[in-house]
Amino acid sequence: MSYLENNLRTVPTGPTKLLYLNWPIVLLLATVASVGFLMLYSVAGGSLEPWAEPQMKRFALGLTVMIAAAMVPVWFWRNVSGLAYGVSLLLLLLVEFHGTTGMGAQRWIDLGIIRLQPSELMKITLVMMLAAYYDWLDIGKTSRPLWVIIPLFLIALPTYLVLRQPDLGTSILLVTGGGIIMFLAGVSWWYFVGVVGAGVGAVTAVFSSRGTDWQLIKDYQFRRIDTFLDPASDPLGAGYHITQSKIALGSGGWTGRGFMQGTQSRLNFLPEKHTDFIFTTLAEEFGFVGAFSLLSLYVAVVFFCVVSAIANRDRFGSLVTLGIGATFFLFFAVNMAMVMGLAPVVGVPLPLVSYGGSAMLVLLLGFGIAQSAHVHRPRTR
Amino acid sequence: MNRSPKDLDTSRRRIARRAVILGGLQLGGAGILGWRMRQMQVEQADAFRMLAEENRINMRLIAPPRGLIFDRNGIPLAENAQNYRIVIVREDAGDVDEAIEKLKKLIEIDPMDLERAHRELARRSPFVPVTLTDQRSWEDVALIAVNAPALPGITPDVGLTRNYPLAEDYAHIVGYVGPVSDYDLSRMDDDDPLLQIPKFQIGKTGVEQKYERRLRGKAGARQIEVNAAGRVMRELGRDDGVPGDSIQLTVESRLQNFVEARLGLNESASAVVMDPRNGDLLAVGNAPSFDPNRFVRGISVDGYQELTGNRYRPLGNKAVQGAYPPGSTFKMMVSLAALDAGLLKPEDRFYCGGHTQLGNRRFHCWKRGGHGWVDLEKSLEQSCDVYYYELAQRVGIDRIAATARRFGIGQQMDLPMSAVTAGVMPDRDWIRERYDQSWRVGDSLNAAIGQGYVLASPLQLAVMTSRIATGTRIEPRLVKMVGGVEQAPRGLEPLGFDENHLRVIRDGMHAVSNSARGTAYRSRIDADGRIMAGKTGTSQVRSVVVNNQDVPWEERDHALFVGYAPYDAPSVAVSVVVEHGGGGSSTAAPVARDILLYALYGTLPPLDSYPPEQRGDIETLQSSLTLRQDFRPGNRLSRA
Structure with missing residues (x-):
């Protein structure tokens, strides 16, 4: 037990733990969430309804969940990692049969209070599972083929289920997030070279499957890729979203068109402006200054995660913090790249800003675990 | 599981090293995003702003x-009338079918309109108003307005549409x-x-x-x-x-209405009434006519076919588009050409024995028995054909054509009406170009009595008559004022013909309707100071002369009359063509007289302007005309 090998007496206990939270991250997350409230207020035409107020309530709940999770000793989280992963997997299987279809994909389980997206939960539990796995694994075995295949399998299982929903965005996040943990754990560079090669092969396979009986992804996903590669080919059809998004973003200029003055969002030229495309509205109304500031806030969150992880001598704590940070990074990077026309439209929300309950709750739970790792990190006198 | 501190240390360092690498990659990724933002929002901002x-x-x-x-x-002849429409807005109506059902209980709606509206409703966005029915009365609009609460999404609407009162x-x-x-x-x-x-x-x-x-x-x-x-x-x-x-x-609506009504007593006729002093077209009549409002509102296929299939061609503006052989109305041109060329004196006489022999062809006078000795005045008065057969041989077609053209025959008139015809004034050059033939003397004989190749429109005949009456080069004028700017009359200068020659011709035309042996004596005007001068014309449609009553309508002769009044101070000139109407003196002359009298009096003429023995018939005729009474007062424009 790695944490027993360190001096437990240095770990804070009781309410004093609150003082040892990674407060910069808490404040940064709260700031980012506030930007979200502002934008949700704006896209609703200057109204707390229907998005801003529920989002605030959810963030309050999420903040509570995060602090509560941070109070729980990190070894508990390590011990339940396997269980959490298993439950997430079960839930994914459940939506396969009983899920509610939203936006053409089976994603939700209605739990009465909230509608849970198991795929969201899986993003965090996969990180926990892999962190726990490498915490357990003998360091010398890290790069041995058998012990590389096991985490690959752990990643592939949920990815396959998510892909079947179908949710291309989340599958990409799962694979990339999982790969990052393996990379951090010290898996040999050669495997990654191999994976890149295999990736090229996979992409080729996906594209060559188009129009055949064994087509690997849905037609609409192919169309989105086509649109990404050449948005101008279909400006009023599938390319409409990305074209309008780029117009809105670019027209923001240096300082934007002013709060609630964005013509593109106000006149409904933007699609899904309260969810996946909310960054576009921000960029239109607050310009380069606003957009770059939000990007800086996100980068700062990731930076504090990396600093916390490097300072943490506990392997699980370090990996889980980096994993959560990396997942967070992937969220906003993919979303921003998407609305700026650098990536295909795959349906990844902007973390803490896009309207959506379960994604925010799960993300804050993840940060709670990272905070727990921070609070309960081994300390030497 | 036991782990050595050394192992742990190695692991920690490896994680830290790879965490720094990951952090670097993430920073790089964020850098790309920031660079992209700058590119779009700073460098290309203007282009995107324009697109927005x-x-x-x-x-x-x-x-x-x-x-x-x-x-x-x-x-007003053409105005913009309020067009009351009933429109429906889908998103306000809720249940569209129910709303329309309720509407149908209030007002009658053409099922065709409803069908079209349904198609449009399905296609348009829910907030776009769709017309259910238009051209409604004010009563309908009031009915809808009163029942508005029961008709969600249905509102009356007003637009402008052209109306021809x-x-x-x-x-x-x-x-x-x-x-x-x-x-x-x-x-x-x-x-x-x-x-x-x-x-x-x-x-x-x-x-x-x-x-x-x-x-x-x-x-x-x-x-x-x-x-x-x-x-x-x-x-x-x-x-x-x-x-x-x-x-x-320039048209005078009451006269125009009378002309239309008077012409309407015949199957198919047209007339042009012109003020010879300034060229104003006072009336341009065509019968039968049609209601132009039907075209504005959208004419049905059946309705349109009925108009195009009508043998009397109601859609045609025969007064300016129709080209007819002018018949004897052309004889003034031939005698003027001869006088002008110095080849004829008014007192020169020819003997009419009923026909002229040319080679082995005989050219008949309309009067089989012949007119005997005929001078110029008598030739016009009694419309002797043989006199003109002789003249034609003496003068030649080229001189006749040159003269006729100066009077407007064969000339394209500059008028803002559709398909104004130039007619045909043939000569030697024309027949060479058109038929690659040489002109024969026989052709001149036919042309001299307005037959053969010569074709003229009622408009040209009216212009010709005006020029004879005034001796000026007067041009017809239909538009008096555009956008408040007066359009000056054209052609007030003299035509350049010897006034003495013109007077001889006018005397001949005077005799036509005032001398007891004149061809239009029956159609004389019996009012002092309003005496009419004119010329009858009967142009053959077929070459063989038979009794008009015995042949189908299409093969009967055209009846023509040209004239002007008052004889001593011409203020109105008229030309009348009654298609397949029979004789000019029997059919066209009475029409022309009635029109001239109406134009001179500005209203239905008193019966004592007609010869006493005809007054009874005229009274019957006048009362049989249905004339428009609902002229709206003229508005502030200048009054003529």
Whole structure:
């Protein structure tokens, strides 16, 4: 037990733990969430309804969940990692049969209070599972083929289920997030070279499957890729979203068109402006200054995660913090790249800003675990 | 599991090393995002801003009110009437079918209109008003307004549409408007954005077509902000455009109405009434006529086929488009040509034995027994053909043609009406070009009595008569004023013919209707100071003369008459052509006399202006005419 090998007496206990939270991250997350409230207020035409107020309530709940999770000793989280992963997997299987279809994909389980997206939960539990796995694994075995295949399998299982929903965005996040943990754990560079090669092969396979009986992804996903590669080919059809998004973003200029003055969002030229495309509205109304500031806030969150992880001598704590940070990074990077026309439209929300309950709750739970790792990190006198 | 501190240390360092690498990659990724933001929001901001503005701002054209058309006294002939429509907005109506059912209980709606409305409702956005029915009465509108609470989404609406209050009377002069078609666009070479408005009304015939550019006005525009679905959010700017210019015609509506009614007593006839002093066209009549309002509202296929299939050609403006052999009305041209060339003296006489022998062909006079010795005045009075057969041989076709052209025959008149014909004034050059033949003397003989190749329109005959009556080069004028600018009369200068020669011709024409042996003596005017001079004409449609009563309508002779009055101070000239009407003296002359009298009196003439023995018949005729009484007072335009 790695944490027993360190001096437990240095770990804070009781309410004093609150003082040892990674407060910069808490404040940064709260700031980012506030930007979200502002934008949700704006896209609703200057109204707390229907998005801003529920989002605030959810963030309050999420903040509570995060602090509560941070109070729980990190070894508990390590011990339940396997269980959490298993439950997430079960839930994914459940939506396969009983899920509610939203936006053409089976994603939700209605739990009465909230509608849970198991795929969201899986993003965090996969990180926990892999962190726990490498915490357990003998360091010398890290790069041995058998012990590389096991985490690959752990990643592939949920990815396959998510892909079947179908949710291309989340599958990409799962694979990339999982790969990052393996990379951090010290898996040999050669495997990654191999994976890149295999990736090229996979992409080729996906594209060559188009129009055949064994087509690997849905037609609409192919169309989105086509649109990404050449948005101008279909400006009023599938390319409409990305074209309008780029117009809105670019027209923001240096300082934007002013709060609630964005013509593109106000006149409904933007699609899904309260969810996946909310960054576009921000960029239109607050310009380069606003957009770059939000990007800086996100980068700062990731930076504090990396600093916390490097300072943490506990392997699980370090990996889980980096994993959560990396997942967070992937969220906003993919979303921003998407609305700026650098990536295909795959349906990844902007973390803490896009309207959506379960994604925010799960993300804050993840940060709670990272905070727990921070609070309960081994300390030497 | 036990782990050595050394192992742990190695692991920690490896994680830290790879965490730094990951952090670096993430920073790089964020850098790309920041660079992309800068590229789009700073470097390309202007281009994107423009695209955003294009997205949101639409230009909507505002059609200016079309210019009005008035008669010479300011009576409106073409106006923009309020068109009451009933429109429905889908999103306000809730259940569209239920709302329409309720509406149908209140007012009657054409099922065809409803069908079209349903199609449009299915296609349009829910907030776009769709017309259920138009051209409704004010009563219908009031009914809808009163029942508004029970008819959600259904509202009365008002637009402008062209209306021709005098309907049939001006169908051929004013013409009509209709929705612009692809064919119009390809033909007009006009880049006015108004033409892109669906169903925009443009002039299709007559003055409406010829003065289209002036009547249309200049488009206004509304700058509006629209959302992605095309819903109008607000108006950003507005320019109302310039209304079309109004036009005043020279036509006198009461006379025009009388002419139409009088011509209507025949199957198919046309007439032109002209003021020889200034060229004003006082009336241009065609019978039968049609209601141009039917075309504005959209004529049914059956209705249109009925008009095009009618053997009396109601759609044709025969007064300017019809080319007829002028018959004996052409004889003035032949005698003038001879006088002008010095080849004839008025007192020169020819002997009419009933025919002229040319080689082995015989050219008959209409009077089989012959006229005996005939001088110029008698030749006109009794319309002796043999006299003109002789003249034609003496003068030759080229001189006749040159003279006739100076009087307007074969000339294209510059009038804003559709398909104005130039007619035909043949000569040696013409027949060579047209038929690659040489002119034969026989052709001259036929031409001398207005047969053969010679063709003239009633308009040309009226112009010819005016020029004879005044000796000026007078040109016809239909438009008196455009956009408040007076159109000057043209051709007031002398024609250049010897006044003595013209007087001889006028004396002949006087004899036609005033001497007891004149061909139009029966149609004389018996009122001092309003004496008529004229010339009858009967032009053959077939070469063999038979009794007109025995042949089908299409093969009967055309009846013509040209004349003017008062004889000593001409103020009205007229030409009448009754298609297949029989004889000029029996059919056309009475019509021309009635028209001249109406024009001179400005109303139905008193019976004592007619010869005593005819007054009974005239009274019957006058009372059989249905004349329009509902002339609206002229408006503020200048009165003539």
